[in-house]
Amino acid sequence: MKNRHRQLQTLIATVMAMFILLSVNIDAAPERPMPVTLKYNLAGTGSWVPYGFFGDVDKPGIFAEVIAAILDRAGYSFEFYYYPPKRADKAFDEGLLDVDFMSSAWFKDGDIGDPYVASSTIFNLTEYIVTLPENAHGYVTPSSIHGQRVGTVAGYDYHDDDKFIRVDFFSEARLIKGLQMLRFRSVILEGVTAKHWSSHYDVPIALASVHSEGEVFLRLRKEFSDLLPSLNEAITALKNEGEIDRIFQKYAVK
Structure with a gap:
């Protein structure tokens, strides 16, 4: 390095x-080097x-x-x-x-x-609507979260956050804990990240549907x-x- x-x-x-x-012989200097x-x-x-x-x-x-x-x-x-x-x-x-x-x-x-x-x-990169396994049947499409409280990370952008109620936490790890504590029924997370914290906290999850892919x-x-x-x-x-x-x-x- x-x-x-x-x-x-x-x-x-x-x-x-x-x-x-x-630049020595250039009369007009560039606006920004x-x-x-x-x-x-x-x-x-x-x-x-x-x-x-x-x-x-x-x-x-x-x-x-x-x-x-x-x-x-x-x-x-x-x-x-x-x-x-x-x-x-x-x-x-x-x-x-x-x-x-x-x-x-x-x-x-x-x-x-x-x-x-x-x-x-x-x-x-793909982000998913993540929920507990017993709730996965209720989130088979991205629009399933509309009108609901959804766990999100403060400062992150979500293309449809005018259609659901953001519940901002400071990190992805806390979203999985919030899901475990039933603070909300779903969160939005990248798949590998969701599985990492699911394993770390021993919280079973389901990647119920794709929220964004781009x-x-x-x-x-x-x-x-x-x-x-x-x-x-x-x-x-x-x-x-x-x-x-x-x-x-x-x-x-x-």
């Missing part, structure tokens, strides 16, 4: 030197196993490893921050964060918002649109080389 960062620092210095040489550092929220919720950061430096989570691989390949350095989900959403809007993982499937009508741009697809990409603030070609090239290369798959296999996903 130290070698990777040392190589990255050398590459950044070289690129900046080339940029200065190329190309950034060399992007800010990403590492924390999220540590309970989103195996995607979120949960404290193990050797296995920091799928999101952390994937974004580090992409930004390294594209030639950008990065800074990790540690905001909880709800605060991270606000920090992103305020420009305190530059890039995150997102899926249009999480938003109403697939709209990620005009201030943002999206990279090419990195992987797919492509996951990097979302950037629109002012960084010029970075998309290099980021997309990096994503394509890592997928073709099997690196993205290797990261998922490391966490026993796929």
